[in-house]
Amino acid sequence: MDALDLNESQAADHLPQREGFASCNPGMMHACGHDGHTTIGLGLASVLMAMKDQLSGTIKLIFQPAEEGVRGAKAMVTAGVVDDVDLFTAIHLGTGVPAGELVCGSDSFLATTKLDVNFTGVGAHAGGRPEEGRNALLAAAQATLALHGLTQHSGGVARVNVGVLQAGTGRNVVPDCALLKVETRGITNQVNDDIYQQALRVIAGAAAMYGVEHQVQLMGAARSSTPTQPWVDFIHQQADALGIFDSVVDRKAQAAGSEDATYMMERVKQHGGQASYAIFGCDLAAGHHNAKFDFDEQLMPVAITLLATLALNQAQFGGGR
Numbered sequence: 001m002d003a004l005d006l007n008e009s010q011a012a013d014h015l016p017q018r019e020g021f022a023s024c025n026p027g028m029m030h031a032c033g034h035d036g037h038t039t040i041g042l043g044l045a046s047v048l049m050a051m052k053d054q055l056s057g058t059i060k061l062i063f064q065p066a067e068e069g070v071r072g073a074k075a076m077v078t079a080g081v082v083d084d085v086d087l088f089t090a091i092h093l094g095t096g097v098p099a100g101e102l103v104c105g106s107d108s109f110l111a112t113t114k115l116d117v118n119f120t121g122v123g124a125h126a127g128g129r130p131e132e133g134r135n136a137l138l139a140a141a142q143a144t145l146a147l148h149g150l151t152q153h154s155g156g157v158a159r160v161n162v163g164v165l166q167a168g169t170g171r172n173v174v175p176d177c178a179l180l181k182v183e184t185r186g187i188t189n190q191v192n193d194d195i196y197q198q199a200l201r202v203i204a205g206a207a208a209m210y211g212v213e214h215q216v217q218l219m220g221a222a223r224s225s226t227p228t229q230p231w232v233d234f235i236h237q238q239a240d241a242l243g244i245f246d247s248v249v250d251r252k253a254q255a256a257g258s259e260d261a262t263y264m265m266e267r268v269k270q271h272g273g274q275a276s277y278a279i280f281g282c283d284l285a286a287g288h289h290n291a292k293f294d295f296d297e298q299l300m301p302v303a304i305t306l307l308a309t310l311a312l313n314q315a316q317f318g319g320g321r
């Protein structure tokens with residue numbers, strides 16, 4: 001679940017390679033820890049079944065696909081997966097939080113929009129009749145440079161990235177096609193929306209400069225969301241009581257990525273429920289989305305212990321209901 005478009009390192013000092021559990025699919029790699037999340041979920045399921053006589057209420061384990069690219073949560077929310085959920089906790093490991101630390105209610109996710117842009121020009125003989133062509137590659141290149149200058153906003157952090165530019169078909173042909181894969185991000189929904197609207201104007205302008213057609217396709221999105229404090233307090237208190245973390249904090253100021261579990265948090269909150277997003281700090285061999293990413297597996301039983309404890313003790317939670 002949720003591999004990334006990346007070739008996993010085959011270096012001898014890369015533990016998954018050495019131990020024989022590196023990806024066997026070229027161009028696909030678990031470089032963010034979602035294999036760990038899946039394993040934690042399965043471990044939690046078996047622990048909960050072993051103590052099911054002590055549990056009350058309904059407990060849902062949600063294995064959400066396509067967090068990478070933020071394409072999965074919205075569809076699950078639309079399908080009603082969290083409509084009956086009173087208490088919700090999403091998790092992620094790593095993300096720069098040190099080993100031994102638990103963040104009970106991360107709220108540092110950037111709102112984001114993902115878009116594909118197709119430029120369609122007119123091919124022509126590059127030597128004989130270049131003036132008859134409409135150069136889609138130049139439009140895409142112009143758009144790329146301009147897009148990367150869009151991140152000024154008084155509302156706070158903003159990001160733009162063009163991660164892919166593919167264009168053209170041959171050396172002596174005026175390129176009639178180009179594809180950009182673009183994302184915008186913002187510290188608030190408003191910042192992201194503003195940068196996104198400006199990006200659309202830049203893309204249209206670049207297309208107009210070279211007389212080419214363009215088409216924008218939305219590929220994914222996520223909102224920013226704030227955890228509900230009573231539930232964060234409860235997680236904090238339960239984690240403290242377990243005594244298995246070196247440090248437990250409510251939130252952490254960090255430049256984070258984006259996360260579409262925010263859609264689930266927002267839906268749960270809309271229905272009067274409590275929602276949070278916990279991050280389990282752990283040692284990483286390399287940063288997220290790096291070909292040498294690997295996380296310390298000691299973290300997995302720790303995460304299962306906390307989540308099982310929350311399921312077991314949730315009846316004690318009084319706040320906000």
Ligand SMILES: [Zn+2]
Binds near residue numbers: 031
């Ligand atoms: Zn990731």
Ligand SMILES: [Zn+2]
Binds near residue numbers: 067
């Ligand atoms: Zn991730």
